[in-house]
Amino acid sequence: MKVEGERRYALLLAAKDSDYAKKMYGGYFNVFVGAFGEEGEKWDLFRVVEGEFPEMEDLDNYHGFVVSGSPHDAYGNDMWILKLCFLLQILDAMKKRVLGICFGHQVLCRALGGKVGKANSGWDIGLRKVTFIENLTPSHFLDGLDEVPISASIIECHQDEVWEVPLGAEVIAFSDKTGVEVFHMGEHILGIQGHPEYNKDILYDLLDRLLNNGSIEGAFADDAKATLEAAEPSKQFWERMCKSFLHGG
8 A cells, every 4th residue: 555655665685584683683674774764664575585575566656676685696597586587677667766785786687688697706795995987977866965985885795796787777886806886777776786784793794604604714704804894884875875766866
């Protein structure tokens, strides 16, 4: 049911809640709403990783959608990933605002005709400086910011990346590790490779879990933690940018 004047958003959660996220935040849903939500908005949760999707007839009731990160590959062919790609194609056709984070950024790219795959340079975990391209095409969500900095730091945790953006998309930021850190299509599609919603403690816990299951080595984990201890992410900027996009500038 759409309430006149009420902004309504859906989080399409592509990861299961970690024990840490449940204990400290009550789940990732609260992490996202805490970062991107504002008073007076209504946010709904759909655990797409478990096959839970919004009904097609309800899509028009939403002002925007956020696709989360995931331990799964965006180029995988699990049934829920294929269904998510189909949903994203429909939302694109409806010109609904969709914000993709990490896996969400990659699966958006795939769904709309781009290419994604394993990063040639391997894992990227820790704090990364992202550089914005000069003379960007004007867009409402960027105009809604006081200014776009030359660069901004963001927490990263991925071993896949966007190889090629969809036709009509514009890359607006890159890093020394990843060529497509941020892209957008028109005013309704925005993908961010990093995690603007993460706090450092969430990544520390994730690093420990990756270390314990053998995904990364101890020296790599120590280096990643060192980047987090040396500087702070530009969290306020990223959150303002995401809110500006979701609100429509």
